[in-house]
Amino acid sequence: MNFLENDPLIIGDHTFSSRLFTGTGKYATSDSMMDSIKASGSELVTLSLRRVDLENHSDNILSPLQQHGMKLLPNTSGARSAKEAVFAANLAREALATNWVKLEIHPDPRYLMPDPIETLEAAEILVKQGFIVMPYVHADPVLCKRLEEVGCQCVMPLGAPIGSNKGLASRTFLDIIIEQSRVPVIVDAGIGSPADAALAMQLGADGVLVNTAMAVARKPAAMGYAFRLAVEAGRVAYHSGLGEVEGQAMASSPMTDFLVGLS
Numbered sequence: 701m702n703f704l705e706n707d708p709l710i711i712g713d714h715t716f717s718s719r720l721f722t723g724t725g726k727y728a729t730s731d732s733m734m735d736s737i738k739a740s741g742s743e744l745v746t747l748s749l750r751r752v753d754l755e756n757h758s759d760n761i762l763s764p765l766q767q768h769g770m771k772l773l774p775n776t777s778g779a780r781s782a783k784e785a786v787f788a789a790n791l792a793r794e795a796l797a798t799n800w801v802k803l804e805i806h807p808d809p810r811y812l813m814p815d816p817i818e819t820l821e822a823a824e825i826l827v828k829q830g831f832i833v834m835p836y837v838h839a840d841p842v843l844c845k846r847l848e849e850v851g852c853q854c855v856m857p858l859g860a861p862i863g864s865n866k867g868l869a870s871r872t873f874l875d876i877i878i879e880q881s882r883v884p885v886i887v888d889a890g891i892g893s894p895a896d897a898a899l900a901m902q903l904g905a906d907g908v909l910v911n912t913a914m915a916v917a918r919k920p921a922a923m924g925y926a927f928r929l930a931v932e933a934g935r936v937a938y939h940s941g942l943g944e945v946e947g948q949a950m951a952s953s954p955m956t957d958f959l960v961g962l963s
């Protein structure tokens with residue numbers, strides 16, 4: 701029985717069967733990156749234009765990704781302002797012939813926290829320029845609603861700082877965002893294990909984006925597969941209706957009456 705049939709994730713003009721999005725950073729080689737992404741079943745991969753060598757197609761990451769039919773999601777990582785992000789997005793649209801963009805503006809190099817003011821400003825401009833905007837933001841319910849109102853096709857609240865592998869540190873706020881959002885919620889950043897990804901899906905997230913935890917694993921391909929299973933498991937669990945968390949023990953098969961009858 702396939703519990704996930706007829707459960708597509710639709711963002712903008714695209715329908716995804718995988719709810720696991722991936723990245724291209726931190727892999728030891730482009731081969732290990734491809735092996736991991738293939739094993740994960742991911743259909744959307746984000747990449748920074750800085751990582752793409754448009755001249756030398758031989759050893760960059762673009763060719764293998766395109767040969768594998770991956771949908772590319774350029775990101776504006778490195779942009780410190782709305783102006784820089786808008787410029788980077790338009791450069792990417794020209795270079796990669798896609799109007800999809802992962803909007804990332806994180807000027808602080810230490811924690812890579814997304815700038816909410818610049819992100820909202822850039823999102824409004826990019827939507828008007830015809831982009832499918834996927835904004836990376838802190839887990840701020842008010843900001844997520846503002847981004848939805850200006851026309852973002854999804855929101856991407858962080859679980860924890862990028863690359864921290866700290867998991868769903870923002871869980872309380874993710875719950876609120878998931879409850880209130882009318883666009884898909886993709887938990888992005890800080891997901892450190894398949895268990896974190898499964899939990900995000902159990903909470904009702906529509907998808908997750910994972911890069912570091914796959915890339916730095918001792919076996920990136922196996923870890924990619926583990927994340928695939930975790931995202932599917934979390935989604936099925938979400939649809940299955942999880943039991944309530946009880947404050948006291950609840951015997952699954954009470955023996956009291958039976959034992960009393962024997963005494």
Ligand SMILES: CC(=O)[C@@H](O)[C@H](O)COP(=O)(O)O
Nearest residue numbers: 723862863889890910911912
């Ligand atoms: C690749 C990318 O866009 C990352 O900035 C993304 O936020 C994933 O973060 P992790 O590396 O913590 O999975």
